[in-house]
Amino acid sequence: xxxKYLSREYILxxxxxxxxxxxxxxxREVFLCxxxxxxxxxxxxxxxxxxxxxxxxxxxxxxxxxxxxxANLSAILSGMFLLRYSGEINGSILTIITVCFALIIGSICxxxxxxxxxxxxxxxxxxxxxxFSLFGGISIILTKGKSxxxxxxxxxxxxxxxxxxxxxxxxxxxLLTLIIYLLLDRTILGVSIYLVGTNPIAxxxxxxxxxxxxxxxxMIAGAIxxxxxxxxxxxxxxxxxxxxxxxxxxxILVVLLGxxxxxxxxxxxxxxxxxxxxxxxxxxxxxxVLGTSTFLKQAIxxxxxxxxxxxxxxxxxxxxx
Amino acid sequence: xxxxxxxxxxxxxRRNEFFVFLLFISIIVIFTSINSSFITPNNLFSLLRFHSxxxxxxxxxxxxxxxxxxxxxxxxxxxxxxxxGIRSMIEFNIDNIFFGLxxxxxxxxxxxxxxxxxxxxxxxxxxxxxxxxxxxxxxLLMTFAEITGVTAINSPPSSVINxxxxxxxxxxxxxDKVIGFSLFALLFIVVALITWAFLKYSxxxxxxxxxxxxxxxxxxxxxxxxxxxxxxxxxxxxxxxxAGFIHGAGLRYVKAQDIVGKELLxxxxxxxxxxxxxxxxxxxxxxxIGFFIITIIHNSLVLxxxxxxxxxxxxxxxVILSITFTSYREKIKSSRxxxxxxx
Numbered sequence: 001x002x003x004k005y006l007s008r009e010y011i012l013x014x015x016x017x018x019x020x021x022x023x024x025x026x027x028r029e030v031f032l033c034x035x036x037x038x039x040x041x042x043x044x045x046x047x048x049x050x051x052x053x054x055x056x057x058x059x060x061x062x063x064x065x066x067x068x069x070x071a072n073l074s075a076i077l078s079g080m081f082l083l084r085y086s087g088e089i090n091g092s093i094l095t096i097i098t099v100c101f102a103l104i105i106g107s108i109c110x111x112x113x114x115x116x117x118x119x120x121x122x123x124x125x126x127x128x129x130x131x132f133s134l135f136g137g138i139s140i141i142l143t144k145g146k147s148x149x150x151x152x153x154x155x156x157x158x159x160x161x162x163x164x165x166x167x168x169x170x171x172x173x174x175l176l177t178l179i180i181y182l183l184l185d186r187t188i189l190g191v192s193i194y195l196v197g198t199n200p201i202a203x204x205x206x207x208x209x210x211x212x213x214x215x216x217x218x219m220i221a222g223a224i225x226x227x228x229x230x231x232x233x234x235x236x237x238x239x240x241x242x243x244x245x246x247x248x249x250x251x252i253l254v255v256l257l258g259x260x261x262x263x264x265x266x267x268x269x270x271x272x273x274x275x276x277x278x279x280x281x282x283x284x285x286x287x288x289v290l291g292t293s294t295f296l297k298q299a300i301x302x303x304x305x306x307x308x309x310x311x312x313x314x315x316x317x318x319x320x321x
Numbered sequence: 322x323x324x325x326x327x328x329x330x331x332x333x334x335r336r337n338e339f340f341v342f343l344l345f346i347s348i349i350v351i352f353t354s355i356n357s358s359f360i361t362p363n364n365l366f367s368l369l370r371f372h373s374x375x376x377x378x379x380x381x382x383x384x385x386x387x388x389x390x391x392x393x394x395x396x397x398x399x400x401x402x403x404x405x406g407i408r409s410m411i412e413f414n415i416d417n418i419f420f421g422l423x424x425x426x427x428x429x430x431x432x433x434x435x436x437x438x439x440x441x442x443x444x445x446x447x448x449x450x451x452x453x454x455x456x457x458x459x460x461l462l463m464t465f466a467e468i469t470g471v472t473a474i475n476s477p478p479s480s481v482i483n484x485x486x487x488x489x490x491x492x493x494x495x496x497d498k499v500i501g502f503s504l505f506a507l508l509f510i511v512v513a514l515i516t517w518a519f520l521k522y523s524x525x526x527x528x529x530x531x532x533x534x535x536x537x538x539x540x541x542x543x544x545x546x547x548x549x550x551x552x553x554x555x556x557x558x559x560x561x562x563x564a565g566f567i568h569g570a571g572l573r574y575v576k577a578q579d580i581v582g583k584e585l586l587x588x589x590x591x592x593x594x595x596x597x598x599x600x601x602x603x604x605x606x607x608x609x610i611g612f613f614i615i616t617i618i619h620n621s622l623v624l625x626x627x628x629x630x631x632x633x634x635x636x637x638x639x640v641i642l643s644i645t646f647t648s649y650r651e652k653i654k655s656s657r658x659x660x661x662x663x664x
C-alpha cells in the first residue's frame with residue numbers, strides 16, 4: 001500500500017517537473033521571471049487551502065462542498081468585525097484578532113456540518129450542499145448582496161505583502177501544508193481520520209469515537225476555509241458573498257489528482273500539494289497560451305477531472321484482477 | 322369496513338408525502354392570509370408559466386436520486402439544450418418549433434449519454450463525475466458562445482415566441498385581464514405522470530427502485546445495472562434539454578449563462594419531496610409537491626414582505642431541515658422494526 005502512494009506522488013512530481021521545464025523553454029521571458037513566480041505563488045494559495053479542506057473531509061470518507069461559502073461567510077463576518085473596531089485598536093493587533101475570529105467562525109460552520117453529518121445522520125453531499133446555500137444566504141443577508149471594504153492597511157499585508165521576495169500568502173500556505181501534514185501523519189487524530197475513512201464500522205469496533213473524529217475533521221476543514229476567506233478578503237481588499245465560487249471544481253480536482261480516494265481512507269497532503277502546484281503551472285500556461293477565458297479553463301478542469309478518475313478507476317480495476 | 326378504512330388512513334399518515342402535502346397546504350394558507358393576491362390566478366399561472374421547466378428538471382433529478390446517484394450537471398445540459406436548440410433554428414433558418422425541440426432533445430440526450438457512459442462503464446462516483454461534466458458542458462458552451470460572439474439571443478424566432486404564448490385555457494382575472502394557463506404547465510404534468518407510470522409499472526422503472534435500494538441485490542435479482550444507469554442519465558439529459566428549451570421560449574430571451582447555479586433549487590424540491598440520496602425511496606408525487614413548495618417560497622417571498630435576499634438562506638434551511646426530518650423518520654422507523662423483530 002505504502003508503495004502505491006509513493007508512486008502516485010512520484011508520477012505527479014515528474015509530471016510537474018516536466019511541465020515546468022516545458023514552460024520554461026516555451027515561454028522563456030514571460031514564464032521565467034520574478035513577477036510571474038510571485039504572482040503564481042500568490043495565486044496558488046486559495047486553491048491549495050480549498051483543496052486541503054475538501055481533501056481532509058474526503059480522506060475521512062465524506063466531502064465538504066460548503067467550504068467556499070464558509071470562507072465567504074467567515075470573511076464577511078470578520079470583515080464587519082474589522083470595520084467595527086478599526087481605529088479603536090492598533091491595526092496589527094486587530095489583524096491578528098480578526099484572523100483568529102475568522103478561524104473560529106470557520107470552525108463553527110464546520111461544526112454545524114459535522115453535527116448534521118454525524119448526529120443527524122445526513123449524507124455529507126446533501127448536508128454540505130444545504131450549508132453551502134445557508135452560509136451563502138447568510139452572507140447575502142448580512143451584506144444585502146453588496147461587497148464590504150475599507151480595511152486597514154495592516155490587514156491588507158496578509159494578501160498583498162511580501163517577506164523578502166516571497167508573498168506572505170505563500171508562506172502561510174507552506175506553513176499550513178506542514179501543519180496539516182504533521183496532523184494527518186503524526187497525530188492520533190490523523191491516523192483515526194484515515195481509519196474512519198477506510199472503514200467506519202471497523203473504526204467504531206476498534207474503540208474509536210467516529211462522531212467526534214468526523215466532527216473534528218469538518219471543524220478543521222472549516223477553519224482552513226475561514227483562513228482562505230481571510231486571504232481572499234485581504235487580497236481583494238473587500239469581501240463579497242460570491243467570491244471564489246469558481247474554486248469548487250479545481251479544488252476537488254486537486255484532491256483527486258493528488259491521489260485521494262473519493263471513497264475515503266487514502267490520500268496524502270504531499271500529493272495534494274504537488275497537484276496544486278501542477279494545476280497552478282497549467283493555469284499559468286493556459287493564461288499565456290489561451291488568454292484568460294475562465295470558461296475554457298473550466299472546461300479543461302472538467303476534462304482533467306474526468307480523465308484522472310477514469311485512469312484511477314482503470315488502474316484500480318487492474319489491481320483487483 | 323371502518324377498521325379497513327382506519328388502516329388505510331394510518332398508511333397514508335405514515336407516508337412522507339402526507340407531511341409534505343400538509344406543509345404545502347399550510348404554506349398556501351399562510352401566504353394567502355398575509356397577502357390575498359397570492360392565491361389569484363394571475364400570480365399562480367405566471368408562476369407556472371415561468372417555473373414549470375424547473376418542475377421538469379426536478380422530475381428528472383428525482384429519478385437520479387431514486388437510483389442512489391446524484392447529477393449536478395443537469396443545469397448545464399438544460400442551458401445547452403436551450404441555447405443550441407434556439408441558436409440552430411436561427412443559424413439554419415428553420416423557423417419551426419419542432420426542429421428546435423428536436424435539437425434540444427438530441428443535445429440533452431447526448432450529454433446525458435456522456436454522463437451515463439462515464440458512470441456505468443467506469444463505475445465512477447456520480448457526484449464528482451457530474452461536477453466534472455458540469456464544468457465541461459458549461460465551459461464548452463460558453464466558450465463556443467463567446468467565440469461566435471452570441472452570448473445572448475434577444476429576439477428568438479417567431480415560432481419560439483408563439484410557442485411560449487400557447488395557453489391551454491384562459492380565465493378572466495381582476496380588471497378583465499385575460500390570464501392563460503400555459504402549455505408548459507400541462508407539459509410538466511404530463512412528464513410527471515409518464516414518469517410516475519413508468520416507475521410504477523415498467524420493469525425498468527422497478528429496476529430503478531431496486532438499484533437505489535441495494536445495488537448488489539438488484540444485480541443478483543437479474544437487473545442489468547448498466548442498462549438501467551444508461552437509461553436514467555440519458556432520460557435526465559433528455560428532460561433537461563426539453564426543459565431548457567421551454568425556459569428559453571417562456572422568457573423569449575436566451576442567455577448562454579442561464580440556469581447553471583439553479584441546481585440547489587431543484588435538489589431542494591426533490592429532497593423536500595421525501596427522496597433520499599441513499600436511494601430507493603420517494604415518489605414523483607412528493608417531488609411535484611416539493612417543487613410547488615420551493616417555487617412558492619422562492620418566488621413569492623416578496624408578497625409576504627420578506628426581502629428577496631433572504632431567498633438563498635431560506636433555501637439552505639429548507640434543504641437541511643427536510644433531510645433532517647426524513648432521516649429522523651427513517652431512524653424511528655428502523656428502531657420500530659427492531660422492536661417488532663425482537664417480539
